[in-house]
Amino acid sequence: MVSLPSRYSSSELIGKGLSGAVYRAYDKQTHRDVAIKVFVKKPEGIVWQYFTNEATTLRKLTEHRRHPHILEYIDSNFQKSPYYLTTAFVDGVGLHEQIGGRPQPAWLVASVVDQVASALDYLHHGHPQMSPIVHRDIKPQNILLDRRYNAVVIDFSIASHEGFGIEDEKNIGTPGYMAPEQYAGAGHEKPASDQFALAIVAIEMLTGKAPLPNHTKTALAKLQQWQETDYAEIKRSLGARLPRATEVLIKALHHDPAQRYPNCELFADELRRALAADGEVVTPPANLPPMKAAPGRTASVERVDLRRPERVVFSLLVVAAIVVLLIGIWIVSSPVTGSAKTTAATTPAQPTLAPSPTSQVPITGGQIAVTPASIPTLAPIATATTVLVSPNTTVIMKQREPLRAGPSTDTKIILWMPQGATAERTGREERTSSGLIWYEVVYQGQIGWCRSIFCQPQ
Structure with missing residues (x-):
């Protein structure tokens, strides 16, 4: 058991990885549950650089503005062991768990894409010193849904910005979600690369299946096939049911970043409008099924099947944390013209975020009162x-x-x-x-x- 600062109490191990562990604890200063990622190896090497990059990026983002769909920074320590990063704690499920191999309703797709797009446009354009920040690893595993189905973007360890760089860094991201330009090597990513990944996430939500394989060589081959066949495979899988939405998604997936939408929010708005034009319901239902705590287990929530009556119980704190810990960060070690060999640098699980004290979800009889997902209005930038x-x-x-x-x-x-x-x-x-x-x-x-x-x- 690692010795944490006295401000934290009632710590509980919720995940372990090769370079660290994640604890859930109570923060006596902020009076809420937090997630603490502890780095247990020597403070050196590329994994350490990613760990400190995540903490620095989240700290600067949170200090500038508390964005409702970006993981909130609370505290960190790089000076002496134990080295740690503390964030708020999200009580909910990973988007990959919510998908679970099943198509999701259009309203949830529209809501998640709207909210993640808001976070991405803030990263790309909104921070006065750091923007453009490119996340580089948007995927369902790095998007959490709280109990009211609000999306939170996590895992900023490989986020690229002017203040962060690693010499000889290889192609980086997760094959299956990386945009074509990312395979050309680190430094070729653009804000439009995150838009490409968000479009992949949208397709996975609509179909229940990831449209690209998660191996470098086969993903590259599929991307080439899409380009040569004018995205015929996507048109076959979605075009008959969602012709207008398919057109929007294909534009966001264009092999040329300059041909995608000029910003993520425009893509999100066009997708919502297209889904509605295709006859889909894009507003949450009035009787939206809630996520509820599993009896006697506050560390679990029940993933709600929004299309079928049966439900499946998932443990966010154990499953999601360990999955992120074990999957780590995929570092693609070859450019487009080189070898397809892939290596992985494993980092501790991304801490998760709890609703802030002003937005706690009321619990009555084990049920969570769910309100439609929305983007809160934030105050103008303090430096304006x-x-x-x-x-x-x-x-x-x-x-x-x-x-x-x-x-x-x-x-x-x-x-x-x-x-x-x-x-x-x-x-x-x-x-x-x-x-x-x-x-x-x-x-x-x-x-x-x-x-x-x-x-x-x-």
């Missing part, structure tokens, strides 16, 4: 300053851009403004320390905000 400029000037959309309720990618989308559309400025701006400007504008009688990276003052 409001500037008044001359009103009655206009902005033109350089691409399709959402009109938002506030100057943040976490606020509600009021409507979408098409490429080439013009909107009147009210005279208010929000400027962040990174140089990003949010303009308050009026479009079709609606007042909202748009970003300077996508709307050009006239």
Whole structure:
């Protein structure tokens, strides 16, 4: 048993791996359950660099803004043993467990893609110092669902950004979810690479099966086949039932990153609209079955089969943690033209996150009260300053851009403004320390905000 700082009590081992272990504990400072990833090997080598990268990335993200769909950082220690990373604790199931080889309903697909896209666009565009951050390993195992079906993105150990780099780092990610450009070697990944992976996740949710094999050589062959046959296999598996959604997914899977959607939220919005046009229900049902705690076992939740009446019990804390621990990080050791040999660097399981004290799920008679998944509105960036400029000037959309309720990618989308559309400025701006400007504008009688990276003052 590792000796943890006195701020933590009632620790419970929930997973072990080659380089560490994960504990569930109670944090007396924040007054909630937390997950503590402890690194037990010498603080050296590539696994240590990934461990510290995850902690540093999560700390800077959480300090800047608590995004509801990104794992929350709480504490870490790199100075002396025990080395650890503490995050909040998610009480729910891994998305891979929820899928369980079965197709998921369209409303859950739309909800998960919406929420993960919000997290990814924040990583790609929202942090004033670190963006663009490319996650590089979006897959069902790295997406958790809490008891209200809200998605949380985890495992930032291999996230790439300007402040992180490993000399001679090989191709990295998980075969089966990696975009074609990632096989060309580390440094070739782009924000659009995460969009590609999210589209793969969406297909897996819709069909119950991963569309690509999880081996480097066969995944590359399948990607080549998709390109040469104009994605005929995807059209056969989904096109008859979901023709419009299939078109959206194929665009997000384009072999050329520049031909994918310009941002993940636009992809998510197009997918939701396409699913609705295909006749699918994209809003959660009023009588949504809840996830409930297994009797006498707070460490387990029941995975709800949202299409069939029977249910299967999964243990998140034991199964999900150990799966992530054992799977680790796939490091693809050869470029496209080289050998297909693959090696794995194993890291401790990604800590999981509990609902914050202000959003605890009420439990009555063992049942969890479920509310439809939603994206909470967050406060504007703390470093932003409001500037008044001359009103009655206009902005033109350089691409399709959402009109938002506030100057943040976490606020509600009021409507979408098409490429080439013009909107009147009210005279208010929000400027962040990174140089990003949010303009308050009026479009079709609606007042909202748009970003300077996508709307050009006239």
